[in-house]
Amino acid sequence: MAMNAPMQPNYPRGYPQAAPQRSPATPRRGPAGPAGPVPPQMMPMHHPQQGMQQGMPNPQYMPAPAPGAPPPQQPRPMPPVNEAMLRRSRKPTDKTIPEGVEEVVIGDGVEQYKNLRELEKRLDAAMVRKRLDIQDSISRTVKRYRTLRIWISNTVEDQPWQKAREQNGHMSIPGSGRYKVKIEGRLLDDDSDPTVADEDSEVEDEEVEGEKKDGDDGQTEEKKKSKPRRPLPRFSHFFKSITIDFDKTNSARPEDLNSITWSKPQLPPNQNTLPPNADFDSLSFTRASQENLNITISLVRDETPERYKLSKELADVLDVTEDTRSGVVMGIWDYIRAMGLQGNQEKREVRCDEKLKAIFGREQMFFPQIPEALSAHMSPLDPIKLPYTIRVDQDFHNNPTPTIYDIRVAYDDPLRQKMIALTSNPQHIAALRQISVLDDQLALIIQAITHSKARHSFFTAMSKDPATFIRRWLNSQRRDLETILGEATRGGGEDGSGPEFRRGGDRSVWTTPVAREAVRYMLAKPEAAAAAAGVTR
Incomplete structure (x- = not known):
């Protein structure tokens, strides 16, 4: 063996040899070099802080890529082992009896x-099908409309026209008159509404099917009185916020003319009941004044799904002035099918007629674009405004009468609440x-x-x-x-x-x-x- 032959060191796996550099993608050709002891001066030093893994190359010993060769890919880290998934994968899942x-x-x-x-x-x-039917019924439940009657009244105290009298050991101070306004709302038993179920229908049906006996009238009345009535939603359930605005006057103090606002708190997704401080049938406030004041009570509706006010162009197509977003989209779809405006080849394509051109402003469009285009023609409903005059004069309070307003509010079907309770049991x-x-x-x-x-x-x-x-x-x-x-x-x-x-x-x-x-x-x-x-x- 010639002494001048170059010695080929046997480097460990993952380290380059002293031979000329080559691309990592180029496969090694020919037999491996002679195996022999590695000189100590040529052995790479391993430092414990480098955290080298077996089989993973050290970056400082990586060969430089050849000109024009793609850069070497960095090794991907191993994904962390999920112990819970491993436990689930080890659990047997087959519940079929083996053959034989x-x-x-x-x-x-x-x-x-x-x-x-x-x-x-x-x-x-069957259970999955029934639950899906219930979920579909919950999303498609038709709203009922009931009459909500609102009473607005006010009382006064310590007004100048009231006689000074002793209260709690001291005399009332003339000129320190105050008033107290009360706003109360309740749902009426609207018999004219065909969608309202009669709670006493079961008792009446029993009387019709069987003959009335002597003395049954008293028992029937007792059944009607003892039968528990279905709890109705309270006044605060129908509105997101209630705002009271005061008309400006020269004699009142500025702090007594500031607006009063009540806002319903946001509920978590899985909670349907309001907290006690937001569940009420009436609210009241008191302030100082010795003259009549005009106020405006603004009620912002709280409906699920929310209804919107439609533009004139959209209202002409749907023949309604208010509707939900899903109702508007379904109405447009029904109009397109009724008028035959779908494309011959592409059914999603819509050919706009004169009414649809007034809404979308184009000759044709695809149906998936319609919901977004309809947003410009839908705006939140205007709040309900109830004017009221706070009377502090003696003539009115000799025979006070409240101001009454009747408004129509959306009322959820009682069956819907039962279905929701069934699905979330x-x-x-x-x-x-x-x-x-x-x-x-x-x-x-x-x-x-x-x-x-x-x-x-x-x-x-x-x-x-x-x-x-x-x-x-x-x-x-x-x-x-x-x-x-x-x-x-x-x-x-x-x-x-x-x-x-x-x-x-x-x-x-x-x-x-x-x-x-x-x-x-x-x-x-x-x-x-x-x-x-x-x-x-």
């Missing part, structure tokens, strides 16, 4: 279990959790049955021909060991091309429960899950 169990089990338990599984599937389908959630626990226990039992059936099949096959069975079993174990060690040949081992492993279809060994369970256990390991995640990326 009924042949080795005494009785008809397997047949009854299969019948129960079919019944469970039909019951689950906490007992249903608890029942689902209990069913999930029972399903987990059932899956464990089915897994134990599957393993018992596999052992039964194992020993049954061995008892029929022990020699042949043991030979085939040892060959199978040897093939598995060769596959794990990476020593298996292309055919899969000595007997890897046997008929049982070459055969596919539903009756092959690759579709047996044992094979599926083995694959599930292999994927449940953290290393296999991380490798699968890297492959999917």
Whole structure:
């Protein structure tokens, strides 16, 4: 061996050699260099603070890319292992009885279990369908309209015309007159509204179906009185805010003319009941004044879904002046279909007629663009304004009469509240959790049955021909060991091309429960899950 031959150091994996630089994408050609001891002066130093992982190249030892070659890709970090997902993946989920169990089990338990599984599937389908129907009914419930009567009145105290009298041991101070305004609202029992259900209809139907007996009138009256009435929404439920504005006067103090505003608090998504301070039928306020004042009470509606005021062009098409956003879109769609304005080839294309041109300002448009284009023709409803004069004079208070207003308000169907309570029933959630626990226990039992059936099949096959069975079993174990060690040949081992492993279809060994369970256990390991995640990326 010539002494002047260059010595090729055997660098560890991941480090470049002293040979000329080459692109990382270029495969290595030719036989590997001679293996030999590495000189100490050429060994790369490993520092414990560099945090090198086995098989990961150190950035400071990476070779420079060749001219024109793409930059080397940085290794992707391994995703963190989710312990909860691993636990769920290890849990068995199969609840199907393996085939052939009924042949080795005494009785008809397997047949009854299969019948129960079919019944469970039909019951689950019916429950899901009914819940979807309820959800659809909740979103499509038609609003009812009831009459809300509002009474506005005021009282006075310590006015100049009132006689001075002793109150609590001291005399009233002349000229310190005050007033107190009360605003009260309640829903009326509107018998003329056909959408309002009669709460006493059940009692009346019983009287019509059967003959009236002597003395039944008193019992019927007692039933009507004892029957609990359905709670109605209170005054504060119908409005987002209530504002009281005062007209300016020269004699009143500026602080007594400031506006008064009440706003409804925002509720969490899963809460439907208002707090006690926002659930009321009446509100009142008091201030100082010795002369009559004009006020305006502004009520901003609180409706779900919210209604909007439509522009004149949009109102001419829909023939309504107020509607919800979904109602407007559905009305436009009905108008397009009624007038035959859809495109011949592209059904989403709309040919605008004169009325639609006035709304959208174009000859044609696609229907998905219509909801956004309609926003310019929809504005919030104007607040309800109720004028009232605060009277402090003696003539009015000799015989005071309140000011009464009747307004129509949207009222949710009582059945809708019951359906919402049904869908959000906490007992249903608890029942689902209990069913999930029972399903987990059932899956464990089915897994134990599957393993018992596999052992039964194992020993049954061995008892029929022990020699042949043991030979085939040892060959199978040897093939598995060769596959794990990476020593298996292309055919899969000595007997890897046997008929049982070459055969596919539903009756092959690759579709047996044992094979599926083995694959599930292999994927449940953290290393296999991380490798699968890297492959999917």
